[in-house]
Amino acid sequence: MESVNQYLDENAQRFESEFFDFLKIPSVSTVPSHADDVQKAAEWLANRLTQIGLQPEIVKTKRHPLVYAETPAVPNAPIVLIYGHFDVQPPDPLDLWISPPFEPTVRDGSVYARGATDDKGQLLTHVYAAEAILKAIHPLPFQIKFLFEGEEEDGSDSISEYVKVFKEKLACDCLIVSDCEMFAPGQPAIIYGLRGIMAFELTLTGACRDLHSGVFGGAVYNPAVALCQMLNKVIDENGRVQIPGFYKDVVLIPDRERKQFADLPFDEKEFFEKIGVAKGFGEKGFTSIEQRWARPTFDINGLTSGYQGEGSKTVLPSKASAKFTFRLVPKQNPEEIAKNVEQYLQSVCPPEIKMELEFQHGAGGLLVSLDSEFVEIATAALEETFGCPPFFTREGGSIPIITEMSEVLDADVLLIGWGLDDDNLHAPNEKFSLACFHRGIKASARLMEEIARRQKGKKV
């Protein structure tokens, strides 16, 4: 490890400067005019992989490319597949950025740029770790595969199809993902659970055009009123979802895990204060960590109807719509729930109103066994790098493609992130701490080295 760490220290400056070049490419996947930039980012990354001795391929898809590379196969040895994404969120609103989103700027030890932590910086930690390991250990007694996508912020459709078709090529024992956060600065975490998600858009139509609310009001069903009535029946005032069968497969949180959550150094008061909330709210009988990490829920993400400008307009709108999501916990069946949601909404829709329900996307939750050897290795690597053992946590968010890849490839998942909770993901002034960047590289290298060491041990 001495030599690996020495190599990493000697090259730290170059890693940063290359990382910044990567950040300068505005690879916004959702905006068609940036398609060339997403392609450029793929090429930049392929070039980087070539320089560490691999023969990457840029996989063309219906939309944005994938980048795939692998070290030589080793019979009967473990395979790790490293996932990451090189596309980024749109930078809007631009006027809230202190420095331009695609001109990486260092302030207070962090680099500010769109994609800094999500996910270019975190992705690169594994590339640089592999660079050092490939220099230090040859032949490498296990195989590393890299699969990077350019569509994560836009639904991951292409990689989803690719993984299904090329599941033998991508076969692996462990999927390593750094598209997540540490528990706190200096305190690493191994995330072993994610919630699933189901996203819908409900559109209600009353009259075929907007009406004058004076001339027609009182005799025509107002779809905005109907929308409130219907959504009000989806969740009750205690935060319980009312869709029939919704809780059927929800696994109660084991006492051991509840204790583990309760033992985390988590200041609930401070947590709510930071977001300007005087008082939390949610399902009774659960702590806020339990509510967010291990209980399913319902949120309205958007409401749209009628007049939204300044002042008032006496319109009886023709349409009203809502975007909403359910967060699911592992074992809940997204397909069954989608069916129940549709049936239930149909049953509470007034006969005067036409309803359309669009299912937007969905994925089940993920719960990784903590008994895997990779978790044990990662625990040691993180402890050695950060000087303290990782916390074992779950996350309330969803990474649908990870749930899907773990199922299709039947692999363990190691979610170890280097982000911090104030990194402004998807928001203006996204940043990535350079200390996290370099420590992430070292932790990843330590992890690979430990896999190699155990593998060599086996051979002896």
Place this chain on the structure above:
Amino acid sequence: MESVNQYLDENAQRFESEFFDFLKIPSVSTVPSHADDVQKAAEWLANRLTQIGLQPEIVKTKRHPLVYAETPAVPNAPIVLIYGHFDVQPPDPLDLWISPPFEPTVRDGSVYARGATDDKGQLLTHVYAAEAILKAIHPLPFQIKFLFEGEEEDGSDSISEYVKVFKEKLACDCLIVSDCEMFAPGQPAIIYGLRGIMAFELTLTGACRDLHSGVFGGAVYNPAVALCQMLNKVIDENGRVQIPGFYKDVVLIPDRERKQFADLPFDEKEFFEKIGVAKGFGEKGFTSIEQRWARPTFDINGLTSGYQGEGSKTVLPSKASAKFTFRLVPKQNPEEIAKNVEQYLQSVCPPEIKMELEFQHGAGGLLVSLDSEFVEIATAALEETFGCPPFFTREGGSIPIITEMSEVLDADVLLIGWGLDDDNLHAPNEKFSLACFHRGIKASARLMEEIARRQKGKKV
């Protein structure tokens, strides 16, 4: 009348051409960059009034000007005050206009332009009627006052203040307003009732910023969910308003009036078909005409929260807001209702949510006595001009400034409109039938002539 009608026929061409010039002025009162155009329209109108021998004044206000003019005072004779407005709605969306909104274009006997029927065309009918009458009868044995505003589409604040301050100058026996519709083509109406209105905007705030719905969902009250819950408590599923005391002062519709409504040649099926509604909806026990003309109601006019773009966004919004209006019937007390609405919403607002209620504007309903001599005169004038007696109707809409003027000036109100229900008020391709324009002028002239005749009769 022979000579008056002859004069009107001889000048019909000029009236149209002047009317079209008036329509070319884009006097949009709500858009600050059009302030000069509103001023131009005021000057155009003042110029027109000068040409018929009056000495109009352009009254400066805090916002848009008023135009006032009067014929010589006649002691002990009636005074009629003619109200109208020369400002227009914004023309957006522009791309839906077949011909440009400020280039009046005649198609199928109607002139298409913003403001054609609302209210430049209707307003001018009384100006041209007065022109003819002033030529034919001198001295005029009663007094005509004209008060035209440039702010009707933007709240009528200036005229409201002006009327309060100058109520002696504006003293009148009857207020004549043509900012409304006929019952059907060729079928005039005298509108004797308007609903009142109370407009509010409710804004709910949860966290101080938008949150990630995965990270926070389940532990933080979602203001969009709270909005649905609260609005759902304002009106029940039978269309009854739930604000305490809301129906306290609502006068039951007299049997005589119910019969009168029922006798109108109104095809309910066709009415709903035209707006693409399979089935009406509203308070039980009332016909759709009763629901719209003589019952109070509640409508949501706009809903706004979270993400409204394409696709989905996993946001737990910080804010959710609704614009909504109550329509009131005469005798309901707007002030008391506003207080009750605020108290009720406060009482049903979850403690985790901050609420702000903005009262936007309001006015009580209007119910005009049908026993007035002016109604009798107008009935005769309309019958003579259109060849059939007018229907007596109410309207579901509100003209707050008319309610207010009738109260402040203690005057009868004569609501006689020349518009048709397909004139596209406030919408693209607004039009005004030229037949309605000329018949409106004739009906107004007949009305004035009849007032003069009766007055002369009195003198004898």
